[in-house]
Amino acid sequence: MSVSESGDEESGKRRGSRRVKTKKKQRPFWQELPILIVIAAVIAALMVTFIGRPYVIPSESMETTLHGCAGCTGDRIYVEKLSYYWGDPEPGDVVVFVGPPSWNTAYQSIRSDNATKRGVQNFFSFFGLVPPDENDLVKRVIAVGGQTVECCDTEGRIKVDGKALDESYARYTLPYVAGQPFSPRGGREFKAVKVPEGHLWVMGDNRNNSADSRAHISDELQGTVPVDNVRGKAVFKIWPPSRIGPVRSEQPQAN
Template structure:
């Protein structure tokens, strides 16, 4: 039996460009695709792109917040950046240096030693209780200071320990040097050209406190300036925030804060007879 062939006529009214838009090739097989579907796909792609963009910004914000919280926790418990606002510790620390304060240095039974450079809260020893400030402003400033981005609180100080509890600290002997428990101290860290102290003093450091002085003696307001204050210029050990162990910024100043052997020959407190180690 003869079979009649049926031919499908192509739509001759369609142009090649229109036919191309209305066909999609998949695995070599042409499939007819309505033009409206193509528009929907394009709109969906645009929507997905915008959603991905919002998700990307949101993810970046979450990561940024998590990093900030981590740094604040690290600063509060372990290692706090501290901006040096003055020249009272030159040449050891320069104005604008950001030092790293080790908050674990005295957490496990160790005590501050002579020669240590410390950051401490000077409330009731160097300064009176500060006036109340706007809570929000205080919180923001505290967070910025904790990250080393702002100057520290006005109650925070950085000084070098010259005397610990029980020490007798005297200035000055015939050679113009400080004596601790009768031993003359060779203070090579003091700013070049500065005298150990222009103000004479003869004190015994009470137990549980420290006698602190700046390395730039002529520019430092320290224990010497607060002898008549309620705390007598002594810093309670429990007000110590931590030990300055490193300069972290600027990179040109990056270094560890080296210890000093200036106090190596100082005898233990109480081993010096009364009256010894005076002005001479």
């Protein structure tokens, strides 16, 4: 073997040795797990903040569109926020919103009195694992800013700007009695209300069992809800499996 060949061989060995030494050693899974958890938590927080989150239906005010009655499995719905980044809610949309002050008289905080537990609940709420501590309600938009809503025509139907609505989703368990003023479990009639700009008139589909805009018509907002209070649009029922499917917007003013 020549001196040149011997030198090349030694040089090759040294380069190979350096490659072996500089090769990264893969971390064990238990070391990577905390990093993966943090990444997943950040993604979840971004989803909840900007995209949407699930909500539980606690009452029967939206029967039969959404279940929440006693003895039923409360529907879990997915509520997305993207639709209202570029526009406001429209008639027929099913929305989740924070009840205005006069709607919160019976609301009780779901947070613990213990400061430590409350902090943990607030932390997990940030990632969408615990419900927010606010009076979140779900109803259907009936009229928007600038429109006038009232009840009723001769058939007991809601009117918007003088035209009766075609509401296939509405459930009435009691017959219409002309002249009978509204009560959550009784009459239907209420005076005309012009919805202020930037506000909504909302009602539950279960009309004889829903404390909605009609029940707050005497407050400072005449029962309307600020658009800024809306958390998002209900688009899908995600639980229980027997009821998985879309939550449809139905424009009642189309006729």
